[in-house]
Amino acid sequence: MNSFNAKQTLNVNGKAYQIYSLPAAAEHLGDFSRLPYSLKVLLENLLRHEDGRTVTADDIRAIADWQQTRTATREIAYRPARVLMQDFTGVPAVVDLAAMRDAMVALGGDPDQINPLSPVDLVIDHSVMVDTYGNASAFAANVEYEFQRNRERYAFLRWGQQAFNNFRVVPPGTGICHQVNLEYLAQVVWTKDENGETIAYPDTLVGTDSHTTMINGLAVLGWGVGGIEAEAAMLGQPISMLIPEVVGMKLTGQLPEGATATDLVLTVTQRLRQQGVVGKFVEFYGDGLNHLTLADRATISNMAPEYGATCGFFPIDAETIAYLRFTGRDSDRIDLVEAYAKAQGLWRDADSPDPVFTTTLELDLGTIEPSMAGPKRPQDRVILSQVAAQFKTKDFPGFSGLDYTQARTVPVAGTDYSLSDGAVVIAAITSCTNTSNPSVMLAAGLVARKAREKGLTVKPWVKTSLAPGSQVVSDYLEKAGLQADLDALGFNLVGYGCTTCIGNSGPLADPIVEAISSQDLVVGAVLSGNRNFEGRVNPHTKANYLASPPLVVAYAIAGNLAIDLTTEPLGHDANGNPVYLRDIWPSSQEIRDIMQTALTPEMFRSRYRNVFAGNAAWQQIDTATSKTYPWQSSSTYVQNPPYFTGMKPTASAATIANIYNARPLAILGDSITTDHISPAGAIKPDSPAGSYLTSHHVIPADFNSYGSRRGNHEVMMRGTFANIRLKNEMVPGSTGGVTKFMPSGEVMSIYDAAMKYQAEGTPLIVIAGKEYGTGSSRDWAAKGTRLLGVQAMVAESYERIHRSNLVGMGVLPLQFPAGSDRHTLNLDGSETFDLSGLENGITPGMTVTLTVHRADGSQTQVPLLCRIDTLDEVEYYRHGGILQYVLRQLLAV
Incomplete structure (x- = not known):
């Protein structure tokens, strides 16, 4: 059905594409040129799927009319182009599909009817843990542990890879799903062949991780849903949603010297939480976009769950095209993206009028200050100069009225040092928020280099880790010579994937835990992540602060949250002279210079050329080849759930x-x-889940995490x-x-x-x-x-x-x-x-x-x-x- 005569042909580089033209539809619907770009994507989706039943002409008119009302209460049926999963949430989704095949057989149906109808990519990125750190063999050791712990899960996913159509698995050790999505999977404009035609349409998706929103920085509309909704989307069911309100956030100016993209996103998160954007789209506009790299935009979009929005959208513009070229995308696809965006009114440039929004707010990038967020919520931004003062207040969570002047100090058994309140025991460069952004990653390397030159070292009680979002990060850190500097401070590669941010920080050393527990010390973690909720990072850290990667390095050197990094020295050089943060902080020009020489498109092309193949350990995993999965009653990782x-x-x-x-x-x-x-994080031996595993002859050392056992409902319901x-x-x-x-x-x-x-x-x-x-x-x-x-x-x-x-x-x-x-x-x-x-x-x-x-x-x-x-x-x-x-x-x- 095509009520608005919107189907037209777009020719690009001699190839014809069928598109559902927004300008053509406007001839029937009226001028909606100032509709927010994100709603134009929804409008195209409805035009393409109009069938008179799930999508009607009135649904389409309701979005077109939004420009006048700027709000709507109408329910629409939205069909994203694809689905993205990570393994923690992906395994139970595939378990459910396997269980549906069994149920289909039991009800007399054909199990082949249970297949993804939309393309699905599952990226295994949540299973690596920081067991080993601070040495050259950490990565290899952690990978070995990962495969030992997760062989059952990985065998199950390899079964799914061959059993289901339209289903791809990116093996472990490749990167974080959102960064792999940004650097490789996303196309901005998607295509498919149908009835002898090639149809082009906006790349859209839902994901089983809330930080799916990161891809909105690349002008790809996407957000996180539960695994349950994602399974329905895979199986061809529309996602039912209300036409959203759209909050416009106008960005002006540019970041000042010394401020990072992380500081910007923590400020945006605080402002939008205060504004109240839960259930709404946020769209960014204004001339400030001209001064943000694509990676900066993705950093902001990544944090949409933290500021509460469904998504944080940036439109297609010259920076989008530059990023696609920079990451080695196919040249014909890049040309299609630009031509399609311009034909559809989805292109932003200096001549584009500002869209109209439900409400707006403005942020001058020039006002951004170095910041952190904590101690337990990502929206609780603290200016860097106030972090120590906040920690020292007697009202700080965890102190329970204890005056910091009475801060406890406990000797650490077997060492020559003591641990005190405020000690930073975890310093982690991790998570999709920042490890996707070369500017802050290179800044961390430069801080490490300058600190090393000054003779500074990391405090011995700090567990350090570097878990990049993709292998490309290692390539450019190596080319810049900065990985050696990070290694010298203990920030060795520990794995490619989500670690500390999701509770996979691994255990602290026993003497450290004993010292903390003996006086119930209030110790902290500093991580470049997006989540710092209570009990998430590590059960022993009560104060958890989000920070930019270079600040993570700085706090590892300082070793305590009660030190004011803006006025107090991080340490002393070989001559006993104080060294301040300002002495080792790189200039914006230094970062730009090294970015220009350290990154190349070939890095991306090389790393993603055989992205689905996996390493030898992945390829050697034996798995079933049947249409239905042969459940093993003895498995403690994968069980047939009782839903049917x-x-x-x-x-x-x-x-x-x-x-x-x-x-x-x-x-x-x-x-x-x-x-x-x-259930998340470690499984305690004395918990109901621990008792279950013990009864199945699993020793505590092999409990793994709740996340790794999401395919077993018996473990999960107990947690x-x-x-x-x-x-x-x-x-x-x-x-x-x-x-x-x-x-x-x-x-x-x-x-x-x-x-x-x-x-x-x-x-x-x-x-x-x-x-x-x-x-x-x-x-x-x-x-x-x-x-x-x-x-x-x-x-x-x-x-x-x-x-x-x-x-x-x-x-x-x-x-x-x-x-x-x-x-x-x-x-x-x-x-x-x-x-x-x-x-x-x-x-x-x-x-x-x-x-x-x-x-x-x-x-x-x-x-x-x-x-x-x-x-x-x-x-x-x-x-x-x-x-x-x-x-x-x-x-x-």
Whole structure:
């Protein structure tokens, strides 16, 4: 269907492409030339997929009319061009696809119907851990450990690579998925052959990692979704979404001397969090874009989850084209990108009028100062000159009123040094935010070189690591001669992938841990990442600061957060003279000069030429070749999940019903992140997950991380709500995954209580405060919740991705009205709850009545907002989840 006569031919270099022309559609829809660029991408998507059913002419008009209203409440069906996964979230997604094949067979269908219909790339980047560091053999040793720990998972992924069509795997040791996406996978304009024609359209994607947003810096519209939504997208289901509001952030001027892209992004994150952009698109405009490299833009886009936006979009311009050439992309594709963008009104230059936005704010790049963010939230920016003062205040989190003048000092056994409050025990150059950006990586190398020349060394208690986002980083650091300087300070290569930022920092030395634990010292980590939530980086670091790579090096040298790097020396040279940060900080010109000589397009072409082949260890992994996966009951990494157990070909009419006599599994506060909910990091031997692994003859040394075991629901459900920093208000004064089993009041692990409730048939709910589910798009935060038996969530507000994931797993998200919450209801966990109004089915945004029954016989009723927001979500919930819905749709074909 083509209601607006938009299909036209675009000729580039003698090749004809079919496009869905926005200017042609404007002849019927009216002038929408000042529509935000990101919405023009959505508009083209609807034009191309108009079918009169999932996409109608009215849907298209609603986006075209947005320029007048600058907001909309209309639901649209969006179909991204492709899906990107990393292995932590990708493994359970492939497990689910494998389970769907089994279910299809059990229901009498053809397992070949379960295949990705959209291109899928899975990049194995989350499994490397920093076990070995600070020496030349660290990389080889960590890779060896990685393959030893993850052989079962890798064999499963190699099976998926051959079993599923339209599915590619980038093997371990290549890079972080977002940087591989930026440097190689993304095309800006995508093409496919269909019915004898080549269709060209904007490259768009969803990813199973929230930092998928990084690719918006390359003008590719993309954001993170739960693995559940991603699986539906793979299987041809549209992503249901509301036409978003778009916040315009005008950038003017240019960065001053001494400021980095990291400082800029931390400022942007703080400003946009204050503005309030959750659930909205952010689009950057203004002449400041002319002074930002593509890598700078990608750094800003990467942090969209931290500032709360769905995405942070930059339009196509000359810098986009320059980056494609710089990274060795195909010349015909580059020419197509420029021609397509100009033909579609997607090109930005000095003559382009500013788009109109829902609201705008402005940032002068010239005001950016050196900054960090912490101690536990990425939006809490601290000017570098104030970090030490903040740490020393008695109100600093973790000190509990202790005056810093009484800072404790503890000797470290077997060494000649002591550890004190404020000690930096981890200094990590890691994560997709910064390791994609040559300017800050080279700056880190230059700081290391200048520090080395001054005779400075890293403090012996600091665990140092360098985990670049791609192998190209090593190439340009080597060519510049800077890797030797980083090595000299202990920043040896430890692996290519996500490490410290996701909790894969590896263990601290036992004497360090003993010193910390003996006085409960408040020690810290400084990392060039994007996440520093409590308990995420390492269980022993209470203060975690995000910083630019060169500042990571500086803090490794200083060794303590209580040192003011702007006024106090980092150390002393061979003659005893003080050396300050300003003495070793490179100038902008130094960084530009070395960038021009150290990076070449051939580096990218060479590294990505055989990107899917993998190393010898990957190629030697044996795997099955069957259409369905031969599950091994003995495996502790990959198990067939129970989502389809007893499933019938059609949904039962009784799926939606009132819930009576539910017990609370937990009552939680504000800003509960998916890290608090979803299992992440190390598995403790005395935890329910540790007990499970021990019972399967796995020794603690081989436990690996929760992330590596996401393909085994038995491990993951035991680790749900088990974060050491979680505070369940049902058990005042406690931390960790504990609750009270009611009505006895016995305190036990959340997992054990959930199993006891399931055994007696008691429905469960969880109650929480504001911003429930912030953070990464962890599908296990929803999967684990459902497998524990939780039927409904009641919170004051939700982060976008997690709310969607709850619906996708058949958990009912409900929201307190303004003025009502767990405090006004005086909840302590002894209550039982009814949820009524569901007996006649669900409609988006309906009211559900919560009745609170108290132990004294009294009761209170509260009207709740049903946060099933769209009609598609109603269908997912009615079927018991999105996977069941998709499976039944395919079975009916």
